[in-house]
Amino acid sequence: MTATLVALTAIALYLAAALALARPLFGTHAPMGRLAMSLAGIAVVLHAWLLLGRGTLDLHFFAALSLVAWVVSAITMGVNLSRPVAGLGIFIFPLTALFVALDVFAAPTTGPQPMDWQIKLHVAFALLAFSVLSIAAVLAILLAIQERALRRSQFKHWLRALPPLTLAESLLFRMIAAGFALLTLTLLTGVLFVDNLFGQHLVHKTVLSIIAWAIFGALLLGRWRYGWRGGRAVNLTLLGMGTLFLAFIGTKFVLELVLHRTL
Numbered sequence: 211m212t213a214t215l216v217a218l219t220a221i222a223l224y225l226a227a228a229l230a231l232a233r234p235l236f237g238t239h240a241p242m243g244r245l246a247m248s249l250a251g252i253a254v255v256l257h258a259w260l261l262l263g264r265g266t267l268d269l270h271f272f273a274a275l276s277l278v279a280w281v282v283s284a285i286t287m288g289v290n291l292s293r294p295v296a297g298l299g300i301f302i303f304p305l306t307a308l309f310v311a312l313d314v315f316a317a318p319t320t321g322p323q324p325m326d327w328q329i330k331l332h333v334a335f336a337l338l339a340f341s342v343l344s345i346a347a348v349l350a351i352l353l354a355i356q357e358r359a360l361r362r363s364q365f366k367h368w369l370r371a372l373p374p375l376t377l378a379e380s381l382l383f384r385m386i387a388a389g390f391a392l393l394t395l396t397l398l399t400g401v402l403f404v405d406n407l408f409g410q411h412l413v414h415k416t417v418l419s420i421i422a423w424a425i426f427g428a429l430l431l432g433r434w435r436y437g438w439r440g441g442r443a444v445n446l447t448l449l450g451m452g453t454l455f456l457a458f459i460g461t462k463f464v465l466e467l468v469l470h471r472t473l
Contacts, residue, residue, distance in 0.1 A: 217314040223253035224307035276313035279306035281341035328403035339392035346385035347451035350444045418457030425450035
């Protein structure tokens with residue numbers, strides 16, 4: 211089976227899974243959660259085959275997006291085994307399909323960069339942190355949508371496609387706590403293993419990552435000490451994730467696609 215065929219199949223399955231979950235958005239139908247998770251499960255396996263087929267860790271811009279999307283999709287499916295969060299797939303699976311398509315069909319041909327195990331460990335923590343906090347950002351958006359609908363007494367059928375409000379809030383802070391721990395490990399391994407962490411080509415990424423770490427840390431502290439929730443939690447989550455996005459994806463985009471340099 212060629213990489214092109216595998217990619218097309220994975221894209222089709224991701225989109226089909228999202229459509230199965232999004233049925234309530236188009237009428238009074240119930241979401242087809244089991245079918246959607248089955249389709250997405252096959253897509254995740256095929257997606258993994260594409261990523262592993264390169265033989266080594268490839269972190270050019272589009273490959274990194276594809277890898278993060280795969281991790282986010284896999285985590286979503288893993289969490290759904292114990293909590294009904296399949297509705298996240300309405301947003302996550304189409305984006306994953308898009309990133310697979312960009313990586314396979316639109317990305318320029320580049321060779322993977324050799325890395326020592328220390329740098330691979332640092333990169334692994336960074337990818338996991340970004341992925342987990344990306345799920346937190348999606349949960350924050352869904353939480354804001356649901357709270358807005360409830361305040362306006364708009365009990366529409368499409369709300370059935372989303373995770374329950376209390377579950378979304380609880381899972382939001384669990385994801386933020388896990389992502390904060392992983393981001394802490396990312397910064398620590400960066401200090402230990404990355405040469406010239408505040409060098410010209412890394413200073414923006416480092417500073418923005420520290421700012422994001424501080425935002426998520428403040429949010430967790432505010433939750434513990436003052437019970438922060440609702441709009442404040444949503445806004446700080448999105449602010450932190452936006453900063454982290456600029457640190458990881460924004461910096462990589464400018465360096466690789468604008469300046470044609472690598473980290």
